[in-house]
Amino acid sequence: MNERIKTDVLVIGAGGAGMMAAIAAREAGARVCLVCKTKVMRGGATVMAPGAIAAVDSSWKTAQDSIQRHIEDTLACAQGLADPFIVRQTAEMAGSMIRFLESRGALFQRTEDGSTLALRTTGGHSCYRSPFIENRVGREICRILWGELNRLGVQVLEETMLTEPVLRDGRVCGGAGIRLKNCQPVEIMAKSTILATGGAGYIYSLTDNANDLTGDGFAFALKAGARLTDMEFVQFYPMGFVYPSYARGQVAGFPAYVRLYNAENARFMEHYDPRLEYATRDALGIAIAKEVQRGYGSPHGGVYCSMEHLEPGRIERELPGLYATYRAAGIDPYRDRFEVGPAAHFFQGGVQVDEYRRSCAKGLYAVGEVAAGMHGANRLGQNALIEILVSGYIAGMHAAAADPVDEALPLQVMCPWQLAGAVHRNQIRQIMQEHVGVLRTGKNLESAEQMLEGLLTHVKPFAGAADGWEAREAMENLSMLVTAACVTRGAKLRTESRGCHYREDYPQKDPAWSVHLVQSLCDGRLHTAMEHIYENDN
Amino acid sequence: MKTTIDILRRKSPKEPPYLQTYTYDLHPGMSVLNVLEIIKQEDATLRFAHCCDGACCGICAVECNGRPGLACRIPAEPEMRLAPLKGIPVLVDLIPDRDDYDSRRSALKLYPSGTGSLDAPIRPFPAQAEARVKVAARCIECLSCLSVCPVFRKQASGFAGPCHFALIARHVFDPRDSTDRRAILQSMQPQLCIQCGLCSKVCPADAQPAEAIRLLCHQGERYGAVSEDDTGT
Numbered sequence: 001m002n003e004r005i006k007t008d009v010l011v012i013g014a015g016g017a018g019m020m021a022a023i024a025a026r027e028a029g030a031r032v033c034l035v036c037k038t039k040v041m042r043g044g045a046t047v048m049a050p051g052a053i054a055a056v057d058s059s060w061k062t063a064q065d066s067i068q069r070h071i072e073d074t075l076a077c078a079q080g081l082a083d084p085f086i087v088r089q090t091a092e093m094a095g096s097m098i099r100f101l102e103s104r105g106a107l108f109q110r111t112e113d114g115s116t117l118a119l120r121t122t123g124g125h126s127c128y129r130s131p132f133i134e135n136r137v138g139r140e141i142c143r144i145l146w147g148e149l150n151r152l153g154v155q156v157l158e159e160t161m162l163t164e165p166v167l168r169d170g171r172v173c174g175g176a177g178i179r180l181k182n183c184q185p186v187e188i189m190a191k192s193t194i195l196a197t198g199g200a201g202y203i204y205s206l207t208d209n210a211n212d213l214t215g216d217g218f219a220f221a222l223k224a225g226a227r228l229t230d231m232e233f234v235q236f237y238p239m240g241f242v243y244p245s246y247a248r249g250q251v252a253g254f255p256a257y258v259r260l261y262n263a264e265n266a267r268f269m270e271h272y273d274p275r276l277e278y279a280t281r282d283a284l285g286i287a288i289a290k291e292v293q294r295g296y297g298s299p300h301g302g303v304y305c306s307m308e309h310l311e312p313g314r315i316e317r318e319l320p321g322l323y324a325t326y327r328a329a330g331i332d333p334y335r336d337r338f339e340v341g342p343a344a345h346f347f348q349g350g351v352q353v354d355e356y357r358r359s360c361a362k363g364l365y366a367v368g369e370v371a372a373g374m375h376g377a378n379r380l381g382q383n384a385l386i387e388i389l390v391s392g393y394i395a396g397m398h399a400a401a402a403d404p405v406d407e408a409l410p411l412q413v414m415c416p417w418q419l420a421g422a423v424h425r426n427q428i429r430q431i432m433q434e435h436v437g438v439l440r441t442g443k444n445l446e447s448a449e450q451m452l453e454g455l456l457t458h459v460k461p462f463a464g465a466a467d468g469w470e471a472r473e474a475m476e477n478l479s480m481l482v483t484a485a486c487v488t489r490g491a492k493l494r495t496e497s498r499g500c501h502y503r504e505d506y507p508q509k510d511p512a513w514s515v516h517l518v519q520s521l522c523d524g525r526l527h528t529a530m531e532h533i534y535e536n537d538n
Numbered sequence: 539m540k541t542t543i544d545i546l547r548r549k550s551p552k553e554p555p556y557l558q559t560y561t562y563d564l565h566p567g568m569s570v571l572n573v574l575e576i577i578k579q580e581d582a583t584l585r586f587a588h589c590c591d592g593a594c595c596g597i598c599a600v601e602c603n604g605r606p607g608l609a610c611r612i613p614a615e616p617e618m619r620l621a622p623l624k625g626i627p628v629l630v631d632l633i634p635d636r637d638d639y640d641s642r643r644s645a646l647k648l649y650p651s652g653t654g655s656l657d658a659p660i661r662p663f664p665a666q667a668e669a670r671v672k673v674a675a676r677c678i679e680c681l682s683c684l685s686v687c688p689v690f691r692k693q694a695s696g697f698a699g700p701c702h703f704a705l706i707a708r709h710v711f712d713p714r715d716s717t718d719r720r721a722i723l724q725s726m727q728p729q730l731c732i733q734c735g736l737c738s739k740v741c742p743a744d745a746q747p748a749e750a751i752r753l754l755c756h757q758g759e760r761y762g763a764v765s766e767d768d769t770g771t
Contacts, residue, residue: 038589039597042589042597047590047595048592048595059660097656098660099655099657099659100656101654105649105650107671107675114664114668115662133672136594146648147649151647211589244566244568245567245568245572250591321743328611422579
């Protein structure tokens with residue numbers, strides 16, 4: 001008989017969003033079960049996040065800054081597709097999230113006199129507004145939230161992968177999957193289920209994402225009857241290492257520290273954007289890809305990143321982790337230029353949610369990167385970490401107060417499916433990298449769609465595996481395929497360029513495309529519909 | 539260039555280890571993790587842990603030519619020899635069993651007493667305390683330090699192990715945190731540290747566990763509620 005666990009709130013995914021949701025639900029009095037396919041703090045995106053966390057608060061803001069300016073910067077970057085309510089809600093609650101973390105032992109770097117928080121900025125922000133700690137902000141957040149979970153005694157199931165929704169009369173009331181340690185099935189019953197599984201940067205072969213970001217939540221949500229929106233908007237971090245392979249895909253630099261040059265030694269951003277390296281990530285990524293396409297790229301398909309203008313000592317002082325990477329890779333950043341290019345970084349799209357982060361599938365919530373709404377067509381740097389905390393907090397509180405499930409209703413538990421084999425994983429990643437990357441065309445997207453459909457014939461019901469690693473890979477491959485199909489479908493249908501979705505055959509933004517593309521499963525096939533944008537309350 | 543790599547493998551915790559040699563093409567700029575991924579294309583049975591490939595998750599630590607480090611951060615070289623971390627139980631091949639470590643960790647109570655607040659004040663932080671907390675908080679729990687610590691490897695000593703001290707040190711060094719941790723710290727036996735400094739030498743995150751232990755010992759009776767004097771004000 002399958003292992004069966006009963007709880008009030010099931011949280012799937014233990015990055016920052018999932019942990020915050022679990023804490024909020026527990027604090028609200030619910031029994032909580034937090035499930036994670038890795039060990040906690042050993043996977044996910046949050047623990048890797050280096051930069052800073054955007055938050056305006058009277059205690060540390062600069063004189064000219066305001067919550068309103070944070071909202072305006074975010075909406076401008078999102079190019080019409082963010083949910084203005086979610087943006088406002090997030091900006092207004094941002095300060096309280098930092099205060100909460102500090103009250104639980106987090107340390108954000110102070111100014112030189114120690115009196116208040118030091119702040120960073122990045123492209124698209126009109127002010128310095130983002131607290132930070134060295135270049136490991138995400139780890140600091142995870143560390144504090146993990147401590148809180150321990151203090152609260154939240155039940156945590158590590159190395160457990162839930163891929164299938166459990167339904168009662170159409171309401172999501174838990175998840176089913178596999179315990180990876182022994183490959184045994186497990187079902188978790190709950191009145192509310194919160195997806196916090198992150199994005200799917202790993203569907204690209206050049207990415208700074210961890211190898212567990214495979215879109216499991218997108219596939220789960222579709223199976224549960226939820227809708228995905230804006231899936232075509234994948235942000236590429238413009239300055240990932242393309243060489244050496246030692247650090248391939250990893251974040252190689254930050255706008256505040258670098259200058260970009262092409263093979264002709266020209267600071268090419270001058271021709272693309274007056275903000276130069278401070279341009280938003282979409283603009284930088286497109287400019288770099290175009291330089292490479294024009295034949296002005298570096299030998300390994302990127303451009304050159306320079307930090308020669310910085311005063312000695314600054315890099316190791318402010319970015320010690322990155323400095324260690326440079327040195328280990330044989331790079332002296334004060335002297336050497338190194339090759340960088342756009343690496344898949346973040347999914348702006350995801351599960352369509354309301355202000356409480358509820359999906360349209362009853363009982364199912366989505367928080368963090370797996371949810372859409374905050375970032376629209378392009379995410380403003382430093383906004384991800386604050387979004388995960390606010391969305392986790394709101395969903396956790398709300399999910400804890402949900403009505404109990406009527407257990408007399410018939411239970412529907414689906415069996416996991418898989419796409420086994422490293423070869424299929426590599427194929428998906430290659431197809432996405434080559435055909436659905438920064439510069440897109442209708443022809444490439446069409447052929448990508450056909451190749452991905454070809455892989456569907458290899459999908460089979462899960463029938464056991466040699467061990468947990470093999471089981472996980474096989475189930476992740478299916479999530480990757482589903483996610484790749486959604487991204488490709490959205491990118492093919494959106495015949496315009498907006499934010500980080502750039503169509504070479506439709507290079508202009510088209511006001512007629514101020515709509516969301518919403519995808520759902522209908523009789524086992526992806527169904528796509530257009531939906532008008534959220535009312536602007538800004 | 540064509541070269542070889544020897545990997546100390548083990549099919550399960552109960553089976554004996556054996557050495558397997560692989561041949562591969564070594565290119566400039568490759569990491570040990572790159573090499574392992576190439577080998578896995580040929581031998582899907584090889585097991586090694588990795589996730590972020592960027593020195594954040596701490597799970598890819600292995601011993602390379604007798605020295606521990608993160609596979610994602612060790613530059614590859616000809617004729618390497620890889621083994622799982624010494625002194626840590628092995629699940630399979632290069633993957634350590636972290637269950638014992640995790641249960642010891644949870645006993646440390648790595649959180650301040652009391653509860654959180656959404657409108658808590660942001661308090662000033664003395665510079666020296668900030669520096670100490672910052673350094674100790676860099677630990678990514680890769681377990682490299684445990685594998686080289688001569689005191690930890692004498693299991694009977696009861697010495698907690700360097701990274702455990704780095705983990706708890708950030709709370710002890712924090713002047714905002716008044717939790718009494720004396721009993722926990724005493725049970726960790728920091729006084730057994732011989733200050734050989736090996737842990738700090740192999741730490742890929744520069745968390746300086748040896749310095750954390752030295753400071754914790756130096757603060758003697760006042761491990762618990764650290765006064766502001768202890769943290770540099």
